[in-house]
Amino acid sequence: MRSPKDHETSQLHVDAGLQPERTDLAWIRTTLALVVVGAIFLRWVPHYGWFAGALVAAATMISITINMTRKHRFHRGSLGIRNERMPADLISTFFVASSVVVLAAAGVFTVLFLPLQ
Amino acid sequence: MPKAEPSRETGEGSGSGRRRFETRILAGGTEPDPRFTLANERTFLAWIRTSLAMLAGGIAVEAFTTDIFAPDIRKTIAVLLLSLALIIGGGSFFRWLNIERAMRHKAPLPLPAIAPVLAAGGAIVALVFIAFVLMRQA
Structure with a gap:
């Protein structure tokens, strides 16, 4: 089992290009964009009711999930650079892309098929 | 600098079904x-x-x-x-x-x-x- 100190040293890497940090910031910007999308969805709530509320909750939950797994991804990137070996993050990319597709599809469904209240 | 075995360092289960699945989706090759x-x-x-x-x-x-x-x-x-x-x-x-x-x-x-x-x-x-x-x- 790793001690907290081991965990701290495992965050260190030798990449002068600061790749893990830049990637982490890209993820943060993505969560912020998701929060903005959720906030604009709020404007639909008076017109489309609970379904629009569910979209707000979904966008917020996706954003929170990405934020909660940030440390894991940074750790993975740092270790990857240090060991010169890192598997691609298939699950994170698929999760985010499919979430955006579902949000957009739900938006199209709402505009086309749900009656204005 | 401490260095553990590669399978553990990548943060993934070594030789797990998940890794095999990922490698198959990524169409083989080398990282x-x-x-x-x-x-x-x-x-x-x-x-x-x-x-x-x-x-x-x-x-x-x-x-x-x-x-x-x-x-x-x-x-x-x-x-x-x-x-x-x-x-x-x-x-x-x-x-x-x-x-x-x-x-x-x-x-x-x-x-x-x-x-x-x-x-x-x-x-x-x-x-x-x-x-x-x-x-x-x-």
Whole structure:
């Protein structure tokens, strides 16, 4: 089992290009964009009711999930650079892309098929 | 600098079913330089944010233009933007996957198919917008 100190040293890497940090910031910007999308969805709530509320909750939950797994991804990137070996993050990319597709599809469904209240 | 065994260092279960599944999706090959993998991930995220901007635009048109456009016009622009968000969002994953596969086989990187889709889609939405604004003034 790793001690907290081991965990701290495992965050260190030798990449002068600061790749893990830049990637982490890209993820943060993505969560912020998701929060903005959720906030604009709020404007639909008076017109489309609970379904629009569910979209707000979904966008917020996706954003929170990405934020909660940030440390894991940074750790993975740092270790990857240090060991010169890192598997691609298939699950994170698929999760985010499919979430955006579902949000957009739900938006199209709402505009086309749900009656204005 | 301490160094553990590679399987543990990658943070994944060694030889697990998940790893085998991932390798199969990524179409074999060998892992590229981690810097390239991270660069691919950031490019993917930039596409996702572009998709999210389209999504936010579509939602905003539907929410904020009730006093400006007739319902049909409003819905047309909103659905165009939301559909574009859907295509770019889905396409960005396949772009990421195709780049990762090419890098694993040291092949030339594929051209971005979603770039012309974004350019054409953006142009169509802008033209529709201009047409409706002009029609409204006439």
